[in-house]
Each structure stands twice: as C-alpha cells, then as structure tokens.
Amino acid sequence: MGGDDEGVVRPRRAHRQRRGQAMVEFAVVLPLFLFCLIGALDAGLWAVQSSAEVSAVEQAAMIASSAGSSPLSETAPDARAITLAISGRLRTAMFGTTIESWCTTDASGACAPDSTQHCPSTPAEVQAADGPRVVVVCVSEADPPACTTPPSAQAAPFPPGCDDSPMISVRVIGFVASLVPPGFGPGARGFELPTDISATTHTLRFAP
Amino acid sequence: MLETALVIPILLFLICNFIAVMVQVTVQQQLNSATALAAQSRFQAPENAVDPAGARCCGVQGVTLVTAGLPTGCRYAAETFYGTMTAYADLLRWQAATLCTSGGDSGNETNPRLEPVAYPGSPAQAEVSCDIGSIKAGGVVVPGYVDRTLDPPSGLDVVTCTAAASLNFANTPLAWGVFWTPTLHAQAEALPPPFRQ
Numbered sequence: 001m002g003g004d005d006e007g008v009v010r011p012r013r014a015h016r017q018r019r020g021q022a023m024v025e026f027a028v029v030l031p032l033f034l035f036c037l038i039g040a041l042d043a044g045l046w047a048v049q050s051s052a053e054v055s056a057v058e059q060a061a062m063i064a065s066s067a068g069s070s071p072l073s074e075t076a077p078d079a080r081a082i083t084l085a086i087s088g089r090l091r092t093a094m095f096g097t098t099i100e101s102w103c104t105t106d107a108s109g110a111c112a113p114d115s116t117q118h119c120p121s122t123p124a125e126v127q128a129a130d131g132p133r134v135v136v137v138c139v140s141e142a143d144p145p146a147c148t149t150p151p152s153a154q155a156a157p158f159p160p161g162c163d164d165s166p167m168i169s170v171r172v173i174g175f176v177a178s179l180v181p182p183g184f185g186p187g188a189r190g191f192e193l194p195t196d197i198s199a200t201t202h203t204l205r206f207a208p
Numbered sequence: 209m210l211e212t213a214l215v216i217p218i219l220l221f222l223i224c225n226f227i228a229v230m231v232q233v234t235v236q237q238q239l240n241s242a243t244a245l246a247a248q249s250r251f252q253a254p255e256n257a258v259d260p261a262g263a264r265c266c267g268v269q270g271v272t273l274v275t276a277g278l279p280t281g282c283r284y285a286a287e288t289f290y291g292t293m294t295a296y297a298d299l300l301r302w303q304a305a306t307l308c309t310s311g312g313d314s315g316n317e318t319n320p321r322l323e324p325v326a327y328p329g330s331p332a333q334a335e336v337s338c339d340i341g342s343i344k345a346g347g348v349v350v351p352g353y354v355d356r357t358l359d360p361p362s363g364l365d366v367v368t369c370t371a372a373a374s375l376n377f378a379n380t381p382l383a384w385g386v387f388w389t390p391t392l393h394a395q396a397e398a399l400p401p402p403f404r405q
Binding site for chain 2: 028029032033036039040044046047050051054055057065154159161167169196197198199200201204
C-alpha cells in the first residue's frame, strides 16, 4: 500500500516543483523581456524621431539660408518663423514632445540679434530652461571677419574669407519623449531620450 | 533553467543588433543630409571665385584643410559638410577622399565616361569629396562634372559630393552583441540654380 501512496504523491510533488521552477524562470525572464521589448520599441521610436529631425533640420537650414532680407545682414533669421515652417514635419513624429523656438525677443517682439542669441550647448540646458520633453529649434548666424587693408605681401580680400557669406546653423536640441511615461524610468526624466541634430550652411546670394 | 540560460543571451543579442540597425539608419540619413547640403552650398559661393592664399577650412579632430587656390564653392561645401556632420563623430571611421575634384563626365554614345580627377593642390585626406568646376585665376576653365543624362547631348555642369565612412560599435556597449561594421556611403547632386550670383 505504501508503494501505491508514494506512486500518487511523487508526481504531485514533481508537478509542484516544475510549477515552482517555471514561476521562478518566469519571474526572472519577464522583467528582462519587458526591458528588451521597451528598449526595442524605444530604439525604433528614437530612429523615427531622429529621421524626422534630420530631414526637418535640413529643410530648416535651406529656408534659413535664404530667409534673410540681405545676405550681409548681421542677424539670424527669426527662429519662430523657421520653427513654424518645420514644426508640422516634426510634430507627426515627435508626439508627446513640445517643440519650441529658442528665441529671446527684443522690445519690438523680434528675435534678439545674433550677438546675444546663443544656442544651448547640451540637451540638459534646454531641460533646465524649458522643462522635460521639450526640444527647441535654434537658429544662429556666424558672420565672417571684417575685411581690412591687406599687408603688403597679401592680396585682397584680407583676412581670407572676409568676403564670405555668413554661415547659418539650425539646431534641434532637447529631450524627446519615449514610450515610458515620466516618473517610471530611472531618475526624474524617465526614459527621455536626448537629441542634438544640427545643420550648417552658407547664406544664399542672389543676383541683383 | 537551461531554457532561461539560452533565451537571455539570445534576447540581448537580438536587441543589441536591432538598436545597431536603428543607429545605422539614423547615421546614414545624417550623412545623406550633410552631403546634400554640401553639394547645394557650392552655389552659395560666387561663381568662378577662387580661394586666396592662406585660406583654410574645417576638418575633423583638429585637422585643418588648406583650400588656397581651390574654388571657393569647394570650401563652402566642406564647411557645410563638417558643420552638419557633427553628431556620431565617435562612431565613424572616415574613408579619406580628395576634397575637390573636377572633370567627371557621365558620358553618352559619342563622349566616353570620365572619372573625376583631383583638383591641383586639393587636400587628399578629407572626409567629403566634391566634383566642382571653376575658372582659375589665369582664365583657365576647369570643368565640373558633366551630366549628359540630365541635359543631352551637351551635358549639365552639376556638383556631385560623396562621402563614405564605416560605423564602428567597438567603443559602445553594443559591441557585446554587434560583430559587424557597416559601411555608409552617401552621394548627392546639385543643379546650378537659375538666379545665382
């Protein structure tokens, strides 16, 4: 009889052990699987957002390079107009992210001149200024050095490059939203992803 | 536990490679954008302008390219390329190219296809190469790339810029599961605008 009892009990114990082992394995693998799944989804989302940013910044650079009223103007084009031109393209890909212009307005309501308009150097700077999940569009202009009378051995123009057209840079920088909502990721930012895409080109010259 | 021990490394391997492909796509698009802007910016320089002695421009890792005697449009293209291709610098291993070339021809039945040749004095260790025509100081005409498929039979003087680099994941956490090194290549053409200076 005892042999019969053992024959009944052993499969149950083995079944419980298998269930216990399966539960432990499940508990180990599930967080890792979720981590990988969210990582893969976020990587895909990041690629889509980066793709939209690159094409938008390229378009913005072309617009900004021809937007100045004069190629010799010493102020960058208004970042708000450039942002408006590309925001439609950005918004379709960057849901959950606020898109703003990096612009300090002067008394007349226009963007401040380039001498006081500096783009943020890191995404963290944008976050500190504008909050989480914000990317800003920043337009800056670098003017060539002023031409001077060349030394005797040098030919005009001097210094070299002084008659160049100004260089326009458009930068999209900040933190974009990911699939993990704020508060659920490591740190206060959650799984926000930093982004910093820029494009630089010379301003256009048109025939008179 | 054997299944778990097998599944976890495979899962991590797959996610690493998936992320690597996403990075490759993104860098390729950035390279395409930088090359396209570089080709277009050639036309933002005055036509036939040549850089004076002492002219220099951009480069990566502190390298400066000497552009004296080269078409100004070539320097503009380089400045645009380097100014735009600022992201992912640590991942890229550039393939050296001649900054400024000229004289390529797409060819047709009567004109043979010609490969561009290096512009005299052009830096040979640049990351981007642009085929650009110009008139040198002595009035010598240096043709750019003649694309006869766009304007047969005489051809159209277009600017072509190319850049190539390999993507190296060795210094990233992805190196754990990514054992391939993709090569990225970008080429862009720009047509002369009708209202240029």
